[in-house]
Amino acid sequence: MTVKKFKLFLAPDVEKEEQWLNEMSRQGLHLIKYQYFMYVFEEDPGKSYVYQIDFRQDAKKDYFQLYEDAGWEYMTNALSSFYYFRTNATKSTIPKLYSDKESIHDSYRRMFGFYWLIFILFLVSQVGVFITWKGYLLQYMMVVVDIVIVALYLYMFYAFNKRINFYRRR
């Protein structure tokens, strides 16, 4: 049997998302698919997994093979950039995809760069609204939407920065 849940996590909160998935798995609901904020879980009270999310933009065949060799099962992805893996939670140590601070730091920096690029493209795409400004109601509405989106991105960059500084060496 499958269970579906909607939930919104922002990219800087991947660790919170992982914790949530692990908690769900402890309760017998194991993520098998993610699509547009919808998480699909498979019910099996007899099992428990540890989930980890990996940000990659160069995921090729050898990438999935390496994770599989290391005992991680690939489940699903978001935006072809966030890859969800799981492994059995029966081991005594808590398994992690990243074994040092430096590589976690790198991972958040790559995420920052990715969203920065999207943000710049978004700004460029909105230039037209201001060039053709005629004071229409629709244009005012678009400006309000833009302000919300810009605020969301600024919050994300602030959160990314906090993580990046936290995982900086020394």
Add this chain to the structure above:
Amino acid sequence: MTKQPEAFLPLSQATYYILLSLREVRHGYGIMQDVEVVSLGEVILGPGTLYGALSKLEKQKVIEKALVQDDDRRKYYQLTELGKEVLQLEFIRLKSLVENSNVFIKEMEGK
């Protein structure tokens, strides 16, 4: 222009063991296993950490793709000439660090 081998020093503990494991051609998981054995269990690499390190080292031309015919799912790696130099230089650096301080550390232990 490729960087001089000196520019890569000092290496992180993980990078040092990764380069050391490539004394033979290996794929990613082979590297993880070798590092764990050679470091006597001190360094256990996660696949995410390893994959990132390998991509970076390959870009820096410290390691390169090795051609292995009977396995098209895994990527195999080997040291480049630059990589061999980097590893040897780091070994010399660490060795002199230990040798130069040896007497003093022993003195401190004696007190």
